[in-house]
Amino acid sequence: xxxxxxxxxGKCVVELGGEIDLDRAPEVRSLLLDCxxxxxxxxxxxxxxxxxxxxxxxxxxxxxxxxxxxxxTLGLVAISPMALRVFELARLDKVFTIYPxxxxxxxxxxxxxx
Amino acid sequence: MSGPITDEERLLELxxxxxxxxxxxxxxxxxxxxLDYGFDDFAIQEIVLAISEACQNVMRHSYTERETGxxxxxxxxxxxxxxxxxxxxxxTVDPTKIRSRDLSDIRPGGxxxxxxxxxxxxxxYLPGPGGVGNILLMTRKTxxxx
Numbered sequence: 001x002x003x004x005x006x007x008x009x010g011k012c013v014v015e016l017g018g019e020i021d022l023d024r025a026p027e028v029r030s031l032l033l034d035c036x037x038x039x040x041x042x043x044x045x046x047x048x049x050x051x052x053x054x055x056x057x058x059x060x061x062x063x064x065x066x067x068x069x070x071x072x073t074l075g076l077v078a079i080s081p082m083a084l085r086v087f088e089l090a091r092l093d094k095v096f097t098i099y100p101x102x103x104x105x106x107x108x109x110x111x112x113x114x
Numbered sequence: 115m116s117g118p119i120t121d122e123e124r125l126l127e128l129x130x131x132x133x134x135x136x137x138x139x140x141x142x143x144x145x146x147x148x149l150d151y152g153f154d155d156f157a158i159q160e161i162v163l164a165i166s167e168a169c170q171n172v173m174r175h176s177y178t179e180r181e182t183g184x185x186x187x188x189x190x191x192x193x194x195x196x197x198x199x200x201x202x203x204x205x206t207v208d209p210t211k212i213r214s215r216d217l218s219d220i221r222p223g224g225x226x227x228x229x230x231x232x233x234x235x236x237x238x239y240l241p242g243p244g245g246v247g248n249i250l251l252m253t254r255k256t257x258x259x260x
Contacts, residue, residue, distance in 0.1 A: 019141070022170050023134035051141070051159070053166050054229060058222035065221075082159045089232050090225050091217045 002048070003031055009106050012040045017048035020056030028056065032063035036070055043105050047078035052086055064096060073097070077105045119197060119253075125151065127188040132173045132202065137166055140187060147189055151196070151256075161196070161254065164233040167226040168200040168250050176204035176248060195235070195253045203247040209239035 002017035012035040020028055035042050044060065046052075060076070067074040075097040079087070087093040099105035126147040130136045141162050148158040165187055172185050186201040214231070215224035231237050234252040242248055 019138055021134065021137055021166065022173065023137060051162070053163055053170070054225040055170065057225060061220065062222040082156070085156075085159070086163065086229075089229055092220070095220055 003028070005031065005035060007040070008102075010040065011106070012038055012042045013045060013102070014042060015045040015048065017050075019051040020049055020059070021051065021053050022055040025055035025059045029059035029062060032059065032074075033066055036063060036066050036072065036074070039070070039072065041072050042067060042074040043077050043099075043102065044074065045077045045102060046080065046083055047101075049080065049083055052083050054090070057086060057090055057092065060096070061092070075099055075105055077102050119192060119195070121192050122190045122197060123192070125189040125191055127186065129184055129186045132169070132177050132182050132185045134170075134173060137169060140169065141166055144187070144189070148196075151191065153196075153256075157254075160233045161198070164230050164252060164254075165198060165200065167229045168198075168252070171226050172200065172202045172204065172248075176202050176207060191256065194256060196256055198234075198252045198254075200250040200252075201242055201247060203242065206241055206245070207239065207248050212239060 004015040006013050014031060014035055016028060018024070032042065032044070042063070064074050077099045078101050079098055084093060084098075087096065099108060126143065128140055128143055130140060144162050144165055145158055148161050153161065169185055169187070177183055181204075183203045186199070188199045188201070190197045212227060214228035217228065230252065233254070235255050236253045238251045240249040240251055
Protein backbone atom coordinates (compact mmCIF):
# COMPACT_ATOMS: atom_id res chain seq x y z
CA UNK A 1 0.00 0.00 0.00
CA UNK A 2 1.33 3.41 -0.92
CA UNK A 3 -1.52 5.47 0.51
CA UNK A 4 -1.58 7.20 3.87
CA UNK A 5 -4.44 9.03 5.51
CA UNK A 6 -4.01 11.36 8.47
CA UNK A 7 -5.81 14.19 10.20
CA UNK A 8 -3.93 17.47 10.10
CA UNK A 9 -5.22 20.93 11.01
CA GLY A 10 -8.76 19.60 11.08
CA LYS A 11 -8.49 18.24 7.55
CA CYS A 12 -8.20 14.79 6.11
CA VAL A 13 -4.87 14.59 4.30
CA VAL A 14 -4.58 11.72 1.84
CA GLU A 15 -1.11 10.94 0.53
CA LEU A 16 -1.15 8.95 -2.68
CA GLY A 17 1.90 7.39 -4.29
CA GLY A 18 3.08 5.32 -7.22
CA GLU A 19 1.02 4.77 -10.34
CA ILE A 20 -2.73 5.41 -10.28
CA ASP A 21 -4.25 3.46 -13.13
CA LEU A 22 -7.20 1.17 -13.86
CA ASP A 23 -5.78 -1.37 -11.42
CA ARG A 24 -5.43 0.99 -8.48
CA ALA A 25 -8.18 3.55 -9.17
CA PRO A 26 -10.93 1.59 -7.30
CA GLU A 27 -8.75 1.53 -4.18
CA VAL A 28 -8.11 5.29 -4.44
CA ARG A 29 -11.81 5.98 -5.08
CA SER A 30 -12.81 4.02 -1.99
CA LEU A 31 -10.19 5.75 0.15
CA LEU A 32 -11.28 9.24 -0.91
CA LEU A 33 -15.01 8.55 -0.55
CA ASP A 34 -14.33 7.15 2.92
CA CYS A 35 -12.55 10.40 3.87
CA UNK A 36 -15.46 12.44 2.57
CA UNK A 37 -17.92 10.56 4.74
CA UNK A 38 -15.94 11.77 7.77
CA UNK A 39 -17.19 15.27 6.95
CA UNK A 40 -13.79 16.96 6.94
CA UNK A 41 -12.25 18.92 4.10
CA UNK A 42 -9.90 16.72 2.08
CA UNK A 43 -6.41 17.49 0.77
CA UNK A 44 -4.97 14.94 -1.67
CA UNK A 45 -1.17 15.01 -1.71
CA UNK A 46 0.00 13.84 -5.13
CA UNK A 47 3.72 14.56 -4.64
CA UNK A 48 4.64 10.84 -4.74
CA UNK A 49 2.41 9.96 -7.69
CA UNK A 50 4.63 9.05 -10.62
CA UNK A 51 1.82 8.29 -13.09
CA UNK A 52 -1.89 8.96 -13.36
CA UNK A 53 -4.28 8.22 -16.21
CA UNK A 54 -7.97 8.66 -16.98
CA UNK A 55 -8.97 6.03 -14.40
CA UNK A 56 -7.14 7.86 -11.63
CA UNK A 57 -8.59 11.17 -12.79
CA UNK A 58 -12.08 9.61 -12.75
CA UNK A 59 -11.64 8.65 -9.08
CA UNK A 60 -10.62 12.21 -8.22
CA UNK A 61 -13.53 13.73 -10.19
CA UNK A 62 -15.99 11.43 -8.45
CA UNK A 63 -14.51 12.37 -5.07
CA UNK A 64 -14.65 16.08 -5.92
CA UNK A 65 -18.31 15.82 -6.88
CA UNK A 66 -19.12 13.81 -3.76
CA UNK A 67 -17.30 16.37 -1.58
CA UNK A 68 -19.23 19.19 -3.19
CA UNK A 69 -22.56 17.43 -2.57
CA UNK A 70 -21.57 17.01 1.07
CA UNK A 71 -20.59 20.66 1.48
CA UNK A 72 -16.88 20.06 1.97
CA THR A 73 -13.84 20.92 -0.13
CA LEU A 74 -11.33 18.68 -1.87
CA GLY A 75 -8.01 20.15 -3.00
CA LEU A 76 -4.98 18.70 -4.74
CA VAL A 77 -1.48 19.29 -3.38
CA ALA A 78 2.02 19.16 -4.92
CA ILE A 79 0.98 17.84 -8.28
CA SER A 80 3.90 16.88 -10.53
CA PRO A 81 4.34 18.51 -13.96
CA MET A 82 3.42 15.24 -15.70
CA ALA A 83 0.28 14.73 -13.61
CA LEU A 84 -0.64 18.37 -14.22
CA ARG A 85 -0.31 17.72 -17.95
CA VAL A 86 -2.96 14.99 -17.61
CA PHE A 87 -5.31 17.36 -15.78
CA GLU A 88 -4.69 20.00 -18.46
CA LEU A 89 -5.47 17.49 -21.22
CA ALA A 90 -8.75 16.72 -19.47
CA ARG A 91 -9.44 20.47 -19.02
CA LEU A 92 -9.68 19.80 -15.30
CA ASP A 93 -6.77 21.94 -14.10
CA LYS A 94 -9.18 24.83 -13.48
CA VAL A 95 -11.89 22.63 -12.01
CA PHE A 96 -9.79 21.40 -9.08
CA THR A 97 -8.15 23.70 -6.55
CA ILE A 98 -4.44 22.92 -6.80
CA TYR A 99 -1.93 23.98 -4.12
CA PRO A 100 1.85 23.99 -4.62
CA UNK A 101 2.50 22.30 -1.27
CA UNK A 102 0.81 21.25 1.95
CA UNK A 103 1.78 24.45 3.83
CA UNK A 104 0.13 26.57 1.16
CA UNK A 105 -2.92 24.31 1.20
CA UNK A 106 -3.27 24.57 4.97
CA UNK A 107 -2.73 28.34 5.04
CA UNK A 108 -5.01 29.12 2.11
CA UNK A 109 -7.75 26.74 3.14
CA UNK A 110 -7.72 28.13 6.70
CA UNK A 111 -7.80 31.72 5.43
CA UNK A 112 -10.73 30.86 3.12
CA UNK A 113 -12.66 29.66 6.12
CA UNK A 114 -12.29 33.11 7.65
CA MET B 115 -2.93 8.66 -42.26
CA SER B 116 -1.28 10.71 -44.96
CA GLY B 117 0.01 7.60 -46.74
CA PRO B 118 1.27 4.08 -46.31
CA ILE B 119 3.98 3.44 -43.75
CA THR B 120 7.20 2.41 -45.45
CA ASP B 121 10.66 1.37 -44.20
CA GLU B 122 9.28 0.39 -40.82
CA GLU B 123 11.79 -0.94 -38.28
CA ARG B 124 10.33 -3.08 -35.50
CA LEU B 125 11.36 -2.04 -31.98
CA LEU B 126 9.24 -4.00 -29.51
CA GLU B 127 6.24 -6.33 -29.32
CA LEU B 128 4.45 -7.25 -26.11
CA UNK B 129 1.63 -9.78 -25.81
CA UNK B 130 -0.16 -9.95 -22.47
CA UNK B 131 -3.55 -10.83 -20.94
CA UNK B 132 -6.02 -7.93 -20.97
CA UNK B 133 -5.88 -7.43 -17.22
CA UNK B 134 -5.35 -4.14 -15.35
CA UNK B 135 -2.69 -5.69 -13.11
CA UNK B 136 -0.46 -6.28 -16.15
CA UNK B 137 -0.27 -2.61 -17.13
CA UNK B 138 2.50 -1.53 -14.75
CA UNK B 139 4.86 -4.00 -16.40
CA UNK B 140 3.72 -2.96 -19.88
CA UNK B 141 4.34 0.70 -19.11
CA UNK B 142 7.79 -0.12 -17.76
CA UNK B 143 8.71 -1.92 -20.99
CA UNK B 144 7.40 0.89 -23.20
CA UNK B 145 9.26 3.50 -21.15
CA UNK B 146 12.46 1.54 -21.68
CA UNK B 147 11.93 1.30 -25.44
CA UNK B 148 11.03 4.99 -25.80
CA LEU B 149 14.02 6.00 -23.69
CA ASP B 150 16.27 3.84 -25.82
CA TYR B 151 14.86 5.55 -28.88
CA GLY B 152 15.86 8.96 -27.46
CA PHE B 153 12.54 10.52 -26.50
CA ASP B 154 12.70 12.92 -23.55
CA ASP B 155 10.89 12.24 -20.26
CA PHE B 156 7.88 14.34 -21.15
CA ALA B 157 7.37 12.66 -24.53
CA ILE B 158 7.87 9.23 -22.96
CA GLN B 159 5.14 9.92 -20.40
CA GLU B 160 2.78 11.03 -23.16
CA ILE B 161 3.48 7.95 -25.28
CA VAL B 162 3.02 5.68 -22.26
CA LEU B 163 -0.24 7.44 -21.37
CA ALA B 164 -1.67 7.04 -24.88
CA ILE B 165 -0.83 3.33 -25.01
CA SER B 166 -2.13 2.74 -21.50
CA GLU B 167 -5.41 4.46 -22.38
CA ALA B 168 -5.73 2.36 -25.53
CA CYS B 169 -5.23 -0.85 -23.53
CA GLN B 170 -7.74 0.28 -20.90
CA ASN B 171 -10.32 0.88 -23.61
CA VAL B 172 -9.79 -2.67 -24.87
CA MET B 173 -10.22 -4.06 -21.33
CA ARG B 174 -13.30 -1.98 -20.58
CA HIS B 175 -15.12 -1.90 -23.90
CA SER B 176 -13.87 -4.60 -26.31
CA TYR B 177 -13.48 -7.58 -24.02
CA THR B 178 -15.98 -8.56 -21.37
CA GLU B 179 -15.41 -10.18 -18.00
CA ARG B 180 -16.58 -13.52 -19.45
CA GLU B 181 -14.86 -13.22 -22.79
CA THR B 182 -11.44 -11.70 -22.36
CA GLY B 183 -8.22 -12.31 -24.27
CA UNK B 184 -4.83 -10.90 -25.08
CA UNK B 185 -3.58 -7.50 -26.14
CA UNK B 186 -0.56 -7.03 -28.38
CA UNK B 187 1.29 -3.72 -28.22
CA UNK B 188 3.92 -3.19 -30.89
CA UNK B 189 6.27 -0.28 -31.42
CA UNK B 190 8.15 0.41 -34.61
CA UNK B 191 9.68 3.41 -36.29
CA UNK B 192 10.48 5.06 -39.54
CA UNK B 193 12.86 7.98 -39.99
CA UNK B 194 10.09 10.42 -39.08
CA UNK B 195 7.57 8.56 -36.96
CA UNK B 196 7.05 6.28 -33.99
CA UNK B 197 4.35 3.78 -34.92
CA UNK B 198 2.25 2.08 -32.25
CA UNK B 199 -0.25 -0.69 -32.81
CA UNK B 200 -2.58 -1.93 -30.08
CA UNK B 201 -4.24 -5.14 -31.25
CA UNK B 202 -7.02 -7.09 -29.57
CA UNK B 203 -8.92 -10.23 -30.52
CA UNK B 204 -12.37 -9.12 -29.41
CA UNK B 205 -15.43 -8.69 -31.65
CA THR B 206 -14.87 -5.99 -34.25
CA VAL B 207 -15.74 -2.50 -33.03
CA ASP B 208 -17.50 0.08 -35.22
CA PRO B 209 -14.98 2.97 -35.36
CA THR B 210 -17.76 5.51 -35.87
CA LYS B 211 -19.02 4.69 -32.38
CA ILE B 212 -15.68 5.47 -30.72
CA ARG B 213 -15.72 9.01 -29.46
CA SER B 214 -14.70 11.13 -26.50
CA ARG B 215 -17.23 12.78 -24.23
CA ASP B 216 -17.89 16.50 -24.16
CA LEU B 217 -15.14 17.88 -21.90
CA SER B 218 -17.42 20.58 -20.52
CA ASP B 219 -19.59 17.81 -19.07
CA ILE B 220 -17.53 17.17 -15.95
CA ARG B 221 -18.04 13.63 -14.78
CA PRO B 222 -15.89 10.58 -14.07
CA GLY B 223 -14.69 8.63 -17.11
CA GLY B 224 -14.84 9.02 -20.87
CA UNK B 225 -11.44 10.69 -21.30
CA UNK B 226 -9.32 7.91 -22.81
CA UNK B 227 -10.13 8.55 -26.48
CA UNK B 228 -9.61 12.28 -25.98
CA UNK B 229 -6.17 11.69 -24.45
CA UNK B 230 -5.16 9.42 -27.32
CA UNK B 231 -6.18 11.90 -30.03
CA UNK B 232 -4.49 14.78 -28.20
CA UNK B 233 -1.21 12.94 -27.68
CA UNK B 234 -0.82 11.23 -31.05
CA UNK B 235 -0.34 12.74 -34.48
CA UNK B 236 -2.54 10.22 -36.27
CA UNK B 237 -5.07 7.73 -34.89
CA UNK B 238 -6.75 5.08 -36.98
CA TYR B 239 -9.02 2.13 -36.10
CA LEU B 240 -8.55 -0.91 -38.33
CA PRO B 241 -9.94 -4.45 -38.42
CA GLY B 242 -7.59 -7.07 -37.00
CA PRO B 243 -5.68 -9.61 -39.07
CA GLY B 244 -8.06 -11.84 -41.02
CA GLY B 245 -10.97 -9.69 -39.88
CA VAL B 246 -10.59 -10.86 -36.28
CA GLY B 247 -10.28 -8.24 -33.56
CA ASN B 248 -9.23 -4.63 -33.81
CA ILE B 249 -6.07 -2.64 -34.33
CA LEU B 250 -5.58 0.88 -33.05
CA LEU B 251 -2.81 2.39 -35.17
CA MET B 252 -1.23 5.51 -33.72
CA THR B 253 1.74 7.50 -34.92
CA ARG B 254 3.73 10.29 -33.40
CA LYS B 255 6.36 12.41 -35.04
CA THR B 256 9.81 11.78 -33.64
CA UNK B 257 11.35 14.78 -31.96
CA UNK B 258 14.80 13.18 -32.06
CA UNK B 259 17.13 11.69 -34.62
CA UNK B 260 16.91 7.89 -34.54
